[in-house]
Amino acid sequence: MDIEIQKQIIKDTEDLRYLHNYATYPPYHEGAYIEEYFFNFFMENIDEFSKGERYFLPIWWTDLYIGNKHKDGSIQKYLDSLDKNLKYFAVTQHDNAIQETYDLDLLHYSAGGKFGDKWLPLVCSPIKNPQSQPRDIFASFIGTLSHKRQVMFQPLTSQPNKYVIGGRGFWRAEIPKSEEQQFMDVMGRSIFALCPRGFGATSFRMYEAMQFGTIPIYISDKHCLPWDDELDWSEFCVIVTPQQVNQLDTILGRFTQEEIQTMSNKVKELYPKYFSLEGMCNNILKRI
Helix, strand or coil: CCHHHHHHHHHHCHHHCCCCCCCCCCCCCCCCCHHHHHHHHHHHCHHHHCCCCEEECCCCHHHHHHCCHHHHCHHHHHHHHCCCCCEEEEEECCCCCCCCCCCCEEEEEECCCCCCCEECCCCCCCCCCCCCCCCCEEEEEEEECCHHHHHHHHHHCCCCCCEEEEEECCCCCCCCHHHHHHHHHHHHHEEEEEEECCCCCCCCHHHHHHHCCCEEEEECCCCCCCCCCCCCHHHCCEEECHHHHHHHHHHHHCCCHHHHHHHHHHHHHHHHHHHCHHHHHHHHHHHC
């Protein structure tokens, strides 16, 4: 790609890099989220990206959507103005991105799990010093326990010494330190972590679990598996639908202790390379 054209795109999209002031979530997160983080990575590695054929659209979609700044039509107007003879790519985190329409050769890397051409991990800054403890909990979920999730997990609650399930019945962005610490403690003690999808088809929890060496159980009717062109997710993740949760005890019971340890080692190995913010950026660069 022509680096001068890319520099002009960066200049033209300056007003579309808007930071909205909203509550930090997850509560341990610090610094830039996916879109801003990738923009900074791109600027630091622009010469490497220029070896590819696609131009990056450096728009901070999530902040624009949450702040309702997109309603003025500025994103749509900009997309409509682009040269259709060029190839582009975009990186989004928002569950519903990209909402605008476009007639472009646009490769969409998405962490939201609804729209997109390639899936990204839904990640933020790493947990500081995640502590793995003796694994005295077989599987756990501490978080938002909506009615739908309560019904889904009901078959597991008859074994409270094996499946630890707790939390509040409603979602909130601001989480007390005591609840955050409970989540960390339980995660560090768990062999498996129940990771139901959120509003989007994925969740932060999958990648939080990996940092503890806890094996994620990805529960969704749609499975977004980043880097599955390179990774075999069955080696480090249990993948089920909501309808299969009532069979989980049988499914998990098939794993030997050796297989469980191998999967736990694998998630710890893969997290920094593929599922951290830096790892995510490097994997995009490798593929562009």
